[in-house]
Structures are given as C-alpha cells and as structure tokens.
Amino acid sequence: MSEHKITATSRKDEGKGASRRLRHAGQVPAIIYGGKSEPKSIQLEHERTWLLSQQEWFYASIIDLDVDGKTEKVLLRDMQRHPFKQRIMHLDFQRVSANEAIRVAVPLHFVNAEKSEAGKTAGVVITHELNDVQITCLPGDLPENIEVDLSTLKPGDTVHLSQVKLPKGVEVPELRLGADHDVAVVMARFARTETEETTEAAEGAAPAAAAAAEDSDAADAAADEGKGE
Structure with a gap:
C-alpha cells in the first residue's frame, strides 16, 4: 500500500x-x-x-x-x-483504526485484454460491467486498485465477481449474499452487425404487415356484406 x-x-x-x-x-x-x-x-x-x-x-x-x-x-x-x-x-x-475493518469502493483495472483470444477475434466486443467494487479489509491491506486479468478471455465468456482474484486480506461482502449477487464484471460478445439488425427488423415487420393486410381484407368483406343488406 x-x-x-x-x-x-x-x-x-x-x-x-x-x-x-x-x-x-x-x-x-x-x-x-x-x-x-x-x-x-x-x-x-x-x-x-x-x-x-x-x-x-x-x-x-x-x-x-x-x-x-x-x-x-x-x-x-x-x-x-x-x-x-x-x-x-x-x-x-x-x-481509521489499524485493527478495525473498513468498507471501501476500490477501482478495477482490466489488463491483458489485447492478449486474449477474445481481444484478437474480429467482431468481439469486450464490455466492462463494473468499474469498481465494494470491499472490506483492514486498513493495512487496502489496495489502491484490483487488477482483473483478461488474458484467458474467450469469445462468449463472462467473468463474474467471484472469479476476480482478490489481494490477501480482502473480501467482497456482496458475495456473502448468495449467487444472485455474483454479478458479471466483464463480458465478451460478438457485435451484432447492421445487416443482421436490418434483417431481423424486416423479418419482424413481415408478419405484422401480413396481419394488417388480413385485417384490412376482413374489414372490406364486412363492409361489402353490410352494403348487400
């Protein structure tokens, strides 16, 4: 320190x-x-x-x-x-007292992403879901930051809070609350291309257009029947 x-x-x-x-x-x-x-x-x-x-x-x-x-x-x-x-x-x-634990938000430093398989794969976006983390420790054990090594990150991987290597004497109290609190820290996902988004939008619009056409035909038929009466 x-x-x-x-x-x-x-x-x-x-x-x-x-x-x-x-x-x-x-x-x-x-x-x-x-x-x-x-x-x-x-x-x-x-x-x-x-x-x-x-x-x-x-x-x-x-x-x-x-x-x-x-x-x-x-x-x-x-x-x-x-x-x-x-x-x-x-x-x-x-x-602060040397013998009393403190609770502090410490910044996360992400390292070696460029060396990972995810970092070298075209189209993969690595996102940082957290920028800092709440820890508890004695004042003498307080780190200025915590490094998150991403050298083994692969496309599709998610790094959770429990997977972050903590310095000696440091704990994350959030993890004591159960698996629901083991949140994502880093995610490596393939980016959606503009072509894919356009295609999905078009595919989604087609059924809606067909349904609208059917409703229109039904309305025209009902109107014709009404005139016939």
Whole structure:
C-alpha cells in the first residue's frame, strides 16, 4: 500500500458564512470525524487539493492527513463539488483504526485484454460491467486498485465477481449474499452487425404487415356484406 500525505490546518470558524469566506480565499472547508476523537473542522489549500482529486488513489487509499503537525490516518468519505465550476466545496474524512475493518469502493483495472483470444477475434466486443467494487479489509491491506486479468478471455465468456482474484486480506461482502449477487464484471460478445439488425427488423415487420393486410381484407368483406343488406 502506497503512502499518501496531505497537509491541512485546523479552523474554528464554522457555518455557511465562514465556509464561503474560506472558498473565496482559495481554501476548502473540510471535517474529520470518527474514531474516539471529536469531529474536527479543517481547511485545505484548494489548488493543491484539486490536483490531488484528479488522482485515482485519492478516493480509495488511506491518507496521512497532517493537521497542524499532527498526523491522522483517514479515508475520504464524501466530496461536494460545485455544480459547474472546477471547485471543491467540502470534504469529509473518516478516521481509521489499524485493527478495525473498513468498507471501501476500490477501482478495477482490466489488463491483458489485447492478449486474449477474445481481444484478437474480429467482431468481439469486450464490455466492462463494473468499474469498481465494494470491499472490506483492514486498513493495512487496502489496495489502491484490483487488477482483473483478461488474458484467458474467450469469445462468449463472462467473468463474474467471484472469479476476480482478490489481494490477501480482502473480501467482497456482496458475495456473502448468495449467487444472485455474483454479478458479471466483464463480458465478451460478438457485435451484432447492421445487416443482421436490418434483417431481423424486416423479418419482424413481415408478419405484422401480413396481419394488417388480413385485417384490412376482413374489414372490406364486412363492409361489402353490410352494403348487400
């Protein structure tokens, strides 16, 4: 597990007005909560934090958060963004304990698809049904991502959640709920061509046209009988 350190400072002013002033000053209001300590209001430099937020690890790694020279291990639990500006409005960090399991959404990295039979077969489309997965583990076992090796993928294959190789100490709680929760992660299927879709559409339209013609003939016959009367 890589180490990531972020520097912040404590703040005493709270409320919407204080947060607005912080943002105007180029700072991001945030809070640390959880564990045996009281919640703590902090602030971070916005430009630096914005750059960090572009990194995948920022959302699924234990962070060493240095607040006024004292470091706490935390996880990012929530980020509020401005609706249309490139601006972080607020951050929530949760303290973690080395001996307590945590639940985190970790990104999936798909590798070696181009080396697989499916990847080398013309007309086969490989789709990723999941981009991340919820896991539980101790903080020391938290991976920044989980690799899904697709080197043996063949046309028609489906890779399920239970088939993903997990790092040591990592579990997927979803799998404890039964086979219905063993969802597809990757699928390799032949793409339907435009010709096939056109043919199927035409075949489907033919019976409908025939039925419409029969209904029309029946209506004409009924009208003729009515005139005869």
